[in-house]
Amino acid sequence: MSFTTPEIAWAPLAPVIIVLGAAAVAILIESFVRAAQTRRRVQLGVSVVALLAAAGTAIVQWAGLEGAGTVVLDGMLTVDRQSLAWQVVILVFGTLGTLLFAARTRAGEEAFTPLGSVAPGSTEETLARRKGMQVTEVFPLALFAVGGMMLFTSVTDLIFLFVALEVFSLPLYILVALARRRRFLSHEGALKYFLLGAFSSAILLFGAAFLYGATGSTSYTEIAQGVASVSGVDGLVLAGAVMVVVGLLFKIGAVPFHSWTPDAYQGAPTPVTAFMAAATKAAATAALLRVVYEAFYGLEWELSWLIWGVSIASMLLGTVVALVQTELKRMLAYSSVAHAGFILVAFAGFPDGALSALPFYLASYGLATLGAFAVITQVREKGEDGTVMGEATRLGQWAGLGKRSPWLAAAMALFLLSFAGIPLTAGFVGKFVAFAAAISEGAWPLVLIAVIASAAAAFFYVRLIVLMFLTDVPEGQEDAVEIDHSPLARAVVVIAAAAVVLLGVLPGPVLAAFENAGVLLLGAAG
Structure with a gap:
């Protein structure tokens, strides 16, 4: 029996290898x-360094890519x-998210529990906090998540799609559970995210089996x-396609597959919420x-x-x-659930x-999301004894923020x-570009609903601005x-x-770059 060694072109995978290799090195650093x-x-x-190096490598590959890919x-x-293009976007989100992971208060408090393997409020956790222990494992976990997301954007096989899905999902389940404060809420959000994520993965895998x-x-x-x-229409093919799409809609956070979103966002450490909200939605949309x-x-x-039903x-x-x-x-x-609907508008008619x-x-949504949650990490409750506590996340606590910190409120x-x-x-x-893509295929009724929903959504955004x-x-x-x-959060x-601001005032170069990337390689022949 003979075995033929497979030939693998490693060079095109350099950005992914850099990130996953750095994650493996980071585990050794822990030891x-x-x-x-x-x-x-x-x-x-x-x-x-690994994330920036991977982003630079991806850009160089883009510039030197011959043919379609x-x-x-x-x-x-x-x-x-x-x-x-998607990998560069995710790497930017990963870099900003990593900076938020490392951010600390003036008192030296970070967003993560000092010991994630014990019960919330236990004696062990209290002793770990007094000893100054830190859960620095969050950095390799984030790198594994980014590496899995990068694979997710380029997979062209359903089995490998499932593997990439698990590579970036499992670290996120852990990260959601590591909040320093409101630990039970953090555990609840992580458990819901894990259980519903397992169901969605099973649905995707069943769809792959049908196909x-x-x-x-x-x-x-x-x-x-x-x-x-x-x-005609093959029932097995249609059922498999619907199940695969549903598995991905879960990661985007679209209705009715969104029920994990509010609990995971609220319970997770705020830097994890920022990273997860920006990068996961981008990776799932790319897939x-x-x-x-x-x-x-x-x-x-x-x-x-x-597409129409879930979007609406x-x-x-x-x-x-x-509201x-x-x-x-x-x-x-x-x-973010509403934005998942706006994302799906662009799919109407497959333009x-x-x-x-x-x-x-x-890219625009993720940058605003990371920035908004970075602001939240810096607005904190203050105890009667002057102790700075957790984030002030009740809307009423943001009243008058424009006087307390004008630049932070303006951001x-x-x-x-x-x-x-x-x-x-x-x-x-x-x-504009997402809705224009849908209109090009005649989906103007869906775009009309999206415009009305955008106008209504402006109310709760403006409400917070009025409060501030x-x-x-x-x-x-x-x-x-x-x-x-915090210097890093700032x-x-x-x-x-x-x-x-730059993408809003001068979007031309970035739009041109993404138009250049708007080609899918369908097979080995290009």
């Missing part, structure tokens, strides 16, 4: 660097401009050929684009009812429920413009206006909130704010 402060600094340095691992992965049974393959290209060769356009393009008519439900429920929220992180969670519109939309207002799609912000351009700038601090509450300027706010 060999004993001092907590030193370990934290080393982990931060390794993570940021490269198929590697016998067609299971495709490295083209589309996947490289394999119907077409004899799990490759996107061969599934597309099988769909085209069937006369949905590729599987829909490469494997299920022939089912456009059959899948349109799902997400926009309406996300907007209506966000009545009094907790800021839950409000932003339901805002070619979605391939370039959605990367820009997710938050900018991010909220970008969420609302106000002109001269990145969010406006993102919604036009509402006085309640009597007797002047010292109830403290602004804690850096994230400044970078995100500058990017939101």
Whole structure:
């Protein structure tokens, strides 16, 4: 019996290898660097250097890419401009998220529990806090999550899609459970996220099994050929396609697959919420684009009812429920549900413009999201004894923030206006190109609903702006909130704010780059 050694083109996978290799090195750092402060600094340095190096490598690959792209691992992965564009976006989110992970208050408190393996409020946790222990494992976990997301954007096989899904999902389940404060809420959010994530993964895997049974393959290209060769509608193919799409809609956070979102967003450490909200939605959208356009393009008519229904439900429920929220992180969670509906608008009719519109939309949304949660980490409750405590996430606590910290309130207002799609912000351009892609295929009724939902959603964004700038601090509450300027969190706010303004005022170069990336490599022949 002879064995033929497979030939693998490693060079196109360099960005992913850098990130996952750094994650493996970071695990060794956990074992060999004993001092907590030193370990934290080393982990931060390794993570940021690896993410920036991977982003630079991806950009160089993009510039030097010949033809449409490269198929590697016998067609299971495709490295083209589309996947490289998404990888750069995710790496930017990963870098900003890592900076937030390392941010601390002036008192030296970080967002993560000192010991994640014990019960909340236990004696062991109290002793760990007194000894200054730190959970620096969050850095390799974040790197593994980013590496899995990068794979997720370039996978062209359903089995490998499932593997990549688990690679980035499992670290996130752990990270959500590691909040320093409100530990039971953190555990509840992590448990819901894990259980519902397991169900969604099972649904996706069942869909892959159905498609394999119907077409004899799990490759996107061969599934597309099988769909085209069937006369009429094959029930097994349609059921498999719907289940795969549903598994991805869970990660996007679309209705009715959104129930994990508010609890996970509220319970997770705020830096994890920021990273998860930006990067997970981008990775899932990239995977949905590729599987829909490469494997299920022939089912456009059959899948349109799902896209339209989920999009409308997400926009309406996300907007209506966000209107009545009094907790800021839950409000932003339901805002993300509404944005999932806006994302799906671009899929209506499977327009070619979605391939370039959605990367820009997710880039603008993710930057505003990271910036908004970075602001939240710096607005904190203050105890009667003057002790700075956890984040002030009740809306009423943000009254008068414009007087306490004008620049921080202005940055938050900018991010909220970008969420609302106000002109001269990145969010406006993102919604414009996404809605234009849908209109090009005649989906104007869906776009009309999206515009109405955007107008309604502006209310709860403007409500917070009014609280910050036009509402006085309640009597007797002047010292109830403290602004804690963390240098790393401040850096994230400044970078995100500058990017939101730049993409809103001068979007041309980035839009041109994404239009250049708006091509999917369908097979080895290109």
